[in-house]
Amino acid sequence: MNNKKNKEAKLTLKSGHIFFGEIFGSDEPQVGEIIFNTSMSGYQEVITDLSYTDQIVCFTYPHIGNVGTNNQDLESFNGGCKGIVIREQTKFTSNWRNEESLNSFLKKKKIIGIAGIDTRKLTRILREEGSQPAVISKENLSNTKINSMFNSFGDLKGKDLAQKVTCTDKYVWKEGTENENSKKNILKVVAYDFGVKHNILRLLVDRGCEVIVVSAKTSAEEVLKMKPDGIFLSNGPGDPDPCRYAIDAIKVFLKKKIPIFGICLGHQLLGLALGLKTEKMKFGHHGANHPVKDLKTNEVYITSQNHGFTVSDSSVKNNNNVEVTHRSLFDNTIQGISYDEGKVFGFQGHPEASPGPQDIRRLFDKFIQNMVI
Secondary structure, three states, rough: OOOOOOOOOEEEEOOOOEEEEEEEEEOOOEEEEEEOOOOOOOHHHHHHHHHHHOEEEEEEEEEEOOEOOOOOHOOOOOOOOEEEEOOEOOOOOOOOOOOOOOHHHHHHHEEEEEEEOOHHHHHHHHHOOOOOOEEEEEOOEEEEEEEHHHHHHOOOOOOHHHHHHHHOOOOEEEEOOOOOOOOOOOEEEEEEEEOOOHHHHHHHOOOEEEEEEEEEEOOHHHOOOOOOOEEEOOOOOOOEEEHHHHHHHHHHHHHHOOOOOOOOHHHHHHHHHHHOOEEEEEEEEEEEEEEEEEEOOOOEEEEEEEEEEEHHHHHOOOOOOOOOEEEEEOOOEEEEEEOOOOEEEEEEEEEOOOOOOOOOHHHHHHHHHHHHH
């Protein structure tokens, strides 16, 4: 337990660990699954990543807030994590793109933050005990209320959060990246929004795609009427197994032999549609420094990762139709799968790398090639 002196907020883990700190951003108490993220930059992109829905992010980098926030670095317009835990909030912002301080940004987004936490100690606890529910609140919130919040939250396993964060109506995404001259639309891609990050859509536009974004529960029949050249399955939060509506749609696309590319939750849903299984990890992968090996070329890529579920290794061994293409060099978990001679593939990490390295963006080029052939 941290020193309580002069502290106005507390972080309570379900395991019983309590940390005291200083509240910033919103002051409304929040409960979520607490995880740690080792990224050294890109805190705004992390906070607005819908894959962190119902989660509290502990940043292991000691100083957060130094470059402020801006409208260009949002990974979603609404939603994101429940709260953030940091060692120290920087007092000054110094960046020419800064439009708003982190504190003000969090207040507007109704996201609670707690500073002054020994994040190294907290990270060690999470590595040993695993990700778990936690509550950020003012110091005087009663244990009865905190336990009630734990009971109402439950666990992320078994939760379908894709429906919670998906778009209501389909729309066309037209914005590319700032540093690219986007090609003319030559390919039509229907992107399923399970919590899609903006930078994924930008990279598809850069490569000459007309990107039509549809909601998570859009039927395969409706998508086929759009005559897509390819199907993209986005990242997103929660457990993939309850998303049967998406799995059923993907099975139709597999029969039609349409090129498919899945990232993160989309990769897991693709695996389930191919007859594989998924399982919850102890503390997941969250950061921008994860080495991944390409099993065909033996190349090693440094990648951005954000997931708490993974495709089960044992289920792949019993499926001769699916090839494992990439593995994590941290724990050997499956990072990539391929089907139908590579025309259908998924990647567990984030090749759009926002934030993170750009080593494996070539997967977007592979998707384009599959649609052109």
